[in-house]
Amino acid sequence: MASQVTFIGAGNMASAIIGGMIDSGYPRDAITATAPHEEALTPVRERLGIQTSTDNARAVASADVVVLAVKPQIMREVCEKLRDAVQARKPLIISVAAGLPAETLDAWLGGELAVVRCMPNTPSLVGAGAAGLYANARVSDDQRGLATELLEAVGLVEWVEEEALLEAVTAVSGSAPAYFFLMFEAMEEAGTKLGLPADTARRLAMQTAFGAARMAMDSDKAPGELKRNVMSPGGTTERAIEHLEDAGLRRIMAEAMTACAERAREMAEELGKR
Incomplete structure (x- = not known):
C-alpha cells in the first residue's frame, strides 16, 4: 500500500x-x-x-x-x-x-x-x-x-x-538554471550581431546546450575531455575557448557561485530568526 x-x-x-x-x-x-x-x-x-x-x-x-x-x-x-x-x-x-x-x-x-x-x-x-x-x-x-x-x-x-x-547545491543547481539562461541570452545577442535572426540564434543555442548536456550525461568522460574532443588545433573552437579562458570565465563562475552560496547562508540566518 x-x-x-x-x-x-x-x-x-x-x-x-x-x-x-x-x-x-x-x-x-x-x-x-x-x-x-x-x-x-x-x-x-x-x-x-x-x-x-x-x-x-x-x-x-x-x-x-x-x-x-x-x-x-x-x-x-x-x-x-x-x-x-x-x-x-x-x-x-x-x-x-x-x-x-x-x-x-x-x-x-x-x-x-x-x-x-x-x-x-x-x-x-x-x-x-x-x-x-x-x-x-x-x-x-x-x-x-x-x-x-x-x-x-x-x-x-x-x-x-x-x-x-x-548552500553549495544552491550554487551548483538550485540557482544555476539562470546562469544558462544568461548564456542563452548572451549567445542570442552575439548571434544577431553576426547576422543571424534572433529566433534562429536562440534555437541553435538552446538545442546545442541540450545536446551538450545529453552527451556529457551519457558519457563516462570528464567535461574537460569532451571539451578537448571538440577542439581541433588551430581551429575555431580552440580560438573561442582560449578567449573565454583569457577573459577569466572560470574565475567569474567561481566568484558568482561563491556569492550565491554566501547569500544562501545569509537567508538561512535571516529566516531562522523570524
Missing part, C-alpha cells in the same frame, strides 16, 4: 512533483494537496485528479509524508498551526523551501521529527530537475528511499551528508 503523501501548498513546485509522481505510477488517491482557498485547488484537483483540502491539519492527520511547499516567509506560521497534527502522526517531513534549516523546521513543528530538506530547481517543472537532499538523524533508511522516490519523479536526486552543503 502506497504511503499517504500530503503537500502543504499547491503551487508550481508542488504540482510538478505531484505530476511526476503520478506519471511514475504513484496512486492518485494516496496524494493530497492543500491551499488556503478553494480557487487555488480546483485546477490542481481537475488536472491531476488528487484529493485537495483547505484544512492543513485535517490533511496531515492521515499522512505518512508531509511535503512543505509554501514560501519560506510564511513557513513558521504554517508549521506552528500544524504542530499538534504533526506531533500526533509523526510523519516524514520534506521541505522544498529554500533557506530554512532542518532544526528550525523541526522546532516549529514541535520537535523529534524526521526531516528531509530538499533544494530543487525550476527545471523540475518540466521533469528535468536536479535536487540536493539532506536528512536529519531521525530519518530512517526507508524514509530516505521514499524521499528519493518522490523527488526522482521530477529529475536527478543527490544526497548530501552535511546540511551546510545545501
Whole structure:
C-alpha cells in the first residue's frame, strides 16, 4: 500500500512533483494537496485528479509524508498551526523551501521529527530537475528511499551528508538554471550581431546546450575531455575557448557561485530568526 503523501501548498513546485509522481505510477488517491482557498485547488484537483483540502491539519492527520511547499516567509506560521497534527502522526517531513534549516523546521513543528530538506530547481517543472537532499538523524533508511522516490519523479536526486552543503547545491543547481539562461541570452545577442535572426540564434543555442548536456550525461568522460574532443588545433573552437579562458570565465563562475552560496547562508540566518 502506497504511503499517504500530503503537500502543504499547491503551487508550481508542488504540482510538478505531484505530476511526476503520478506519471511514475504513484496512486492518485494516496496524494493530497492543500491551499488556503478553494480557487487555488480546483485546477490542481481537475488536472491531476488528487484529493485537495483547505484544512492543513485535517490533511496531515492521515499522512505518512508531509511535503512543505509554501514560501519560506510564511513557513513558521504554517508549521506552528500544524504542530499538534504533526506531533500526533509523526510523519516524514520534506521541505522544498529554500533557506530554512532542518532544526528550525523541526522546532516549529514541535520537535523529534524526521526531516528531509530538499533544494530543487525550476527545471523540475518540466521533469528535468536536479535536487540536493539532506536528512536529519531521525530519518530512517526507508524514509530516505521514499524521499528519493518522490523527488526522482521530477529529475536527478543527490544526497548530501552535511546540511551546510545545501548552500553549495544552491550554487551548483538550485540557482544555476539562470546562469544558462544568461548564456542563452548572451549567445542570442552575439548571434544577431553576426547576422543571424534572433529566433534562429536562440534555437541553435538552446538545442546545442541540450545536446551538450545529453552527451556529457551519457558519457563516462570528464567535461574537460569532451571539451578537448571538440577542439581541433588551430581551429575555431580552440580560438573561442582560449578567449573565454583569457577573459577569466572560470574565475567569474567561481566568484558568482561563491556569492550565491554566501547569500544562501545569509537567508538561512535571516529566516531562522523570524
